Amino acid sequence: MTRPLTASDRQRLRTPAYLWRALVPLLVVIGLLVLFTWPRGQVSDGVHVVDTKGPIATARQQAGFPLLAPTGLSSDWRATSTEFVPAGPDSAATFRIGYVSPNGQYAEFLEGGDAPDAVAAQYGPLSVDGTATIAGAVWQQYQTANSRRLLRRTVGKVTVVVTGSAPQAELEQLAASLR
The missing domain is CATH 1.20.5 (Single alpha-helices involved in coiled-coils or other helix-helix interfaces)
Structure with missing residues (x-):
């Protein structure tokens, strides 16, 4: 005791x-x-990556035209935004995905059912800069008012635009991935 x-x-x-x-x-x-x-998160560069599968599926169902989408891009391409605008009384549907390219620059593609000039007009005044053959398709090249490259292609009644601050080679890579 x-x-x-x-x-x-x-x-x-x-x-x-x-x-x-x-x-x-x-x-x-x-x-x-x-x-x-202690929480161990990945080192982040501030880029908020979004999943594009759901928005692409929704846009394909509601767009009213055959929707192209990027396929086969490496994981270095990070989708940061998607936007689907359904057709209205005076306009056709549009679909857009914004990316941070492997080079860390912005690139986007926009697809719309309006006339080619109406779709491209969203980027302001354009000056013609020739054509480029990308993955066997001819794209018109333009320079925007803020000195960005813009690639435009019309397939049937659908106009596809690829633009951004990314280098020309990356814009062409994004354009080549559209299927």
Whole structure:
């Protein structure tokens, strides 16, 4: 049986050495808990990536025209926005996906059922800059008022535009992926 501590025993146990002997194991346990439970997120460059599968499926059902979509792009292409605007009384449906390209620049494609000039007019005044053959298809090239490249192609009644601040090679890669 243990006896209660006397006043002199209690005083002897109140030294800094005994305090540290009691605190060190507690601090080690707390340190290990913090170490193993600290959240470890991926290093982010601030780009919010969105899933495009659902918006593409919705747009394909509601667009009223055969919708092209990027396929086969590497994971370095990160989709950051999608927008589907259904057809209205005075306009056809449009669908847009914005990307951060592998080079870290912006690229987007827009698809619409309006007249080619009406679709491209969303980007302001354009100056003609020749044509380019991309994946066997001829695309018209333009320069926008803010010195960006714009590629435009019309397939039946659908106009497809690829533009952005990305280099020409990446815009062509995005255009080549549309199927």
